[in-house]
Amino acid sequence: MEFLHESIALGVDLLILGLCVREYISYKKSVNCLKAAPQLALDGDLKKFVSVQKDKKIPYAVVRGTVTPIGVPMRSVMSPSVTAVLQVIKLSEHRVTRGFAGFWTEQRKLIHVSSNEMPFELRNNDCNVEIIDALNAAVLDLDVVYDNYEPSSLSFFDHVFGFFSGVRQKGLQTTEEVLRDGSFITAIGELELDGKTLRLQPSPVGPLFLTTATKSTLIKKLEEAKSSMIVKIVIFGTVSAVLISLIIRKICAKRRQDRDERKIKETLEKERRERRSRTRPLNLTTEQLCVVCSTNPKEVIILPCGHVCICEDCSEKIRITCPVCRGKIGTKAAAFIA
Ligand SMILES: [Zn+2]
């Protein structure tokens, strides 16, 4: 295929462009619903306020309060002095891999993630909101309480194996992140009054946020991410346009070339026919005529059988067997009968 490289590049570019557009749309949607979400104070009036809403729900609301465990808080595995309500332990492998061009590049690959959570609520002024499904938050600001990197000691065999397989391990990193008991955070999601308990959970309207940032900072961050996405869309869009125009130009050039070649061939054919008809003897006997069309003189010798039985025109159509002896055609050559 002639445009293979361009087509592959275009495919990859369009894929990235599509992902960027999707990200942009999701950022835009998040910003819009975040801007529309009311910021509610955690106080005695909140329950009353939610209870008069439709279905006792506010589809997307912002509350701020102190993280308070419901029950005994859990302790960090790696730093036991820290108490927390959420805990994520990640094990990742650092390795160098050989890329396409033969260069070794460093990569980090997540091998294992384990997380723990316990019921907790946000509390302020004697009012509390239980947070549901916190680990599924789109933004979840956690504190890193443990981070350890251990370089691997590789044997001679590992080095040799790594050289041939193109992957060499460099080390393992373990990190522990927690949502500390007592930290002051902003939670954004669906607020619901269930019996006497207020709950904040993932909302069908927008993503769940559990962050140390305020609503305005979060909007600013999302706006920035949105703008950077626009820049990416413009870049990848331009690349797509350039590639598409390149492919179209190549297709047009190819068509033009094909047309020109066909024209030259037709002209040559015509000239040849005219030349032959001019030099042709006027009264040919039946034996002298091509056995296929019976119009032109015999002009071509078929080898290896040696039969001179067809004209040049028919010789173009007859390629496999000799029309006289049915022998297989090896080659054909012009025959000059004196
Ligand atoms: Zn013929």
Ligand SMILES: [Zn+2]
């Ligand atoms: Zn033959």
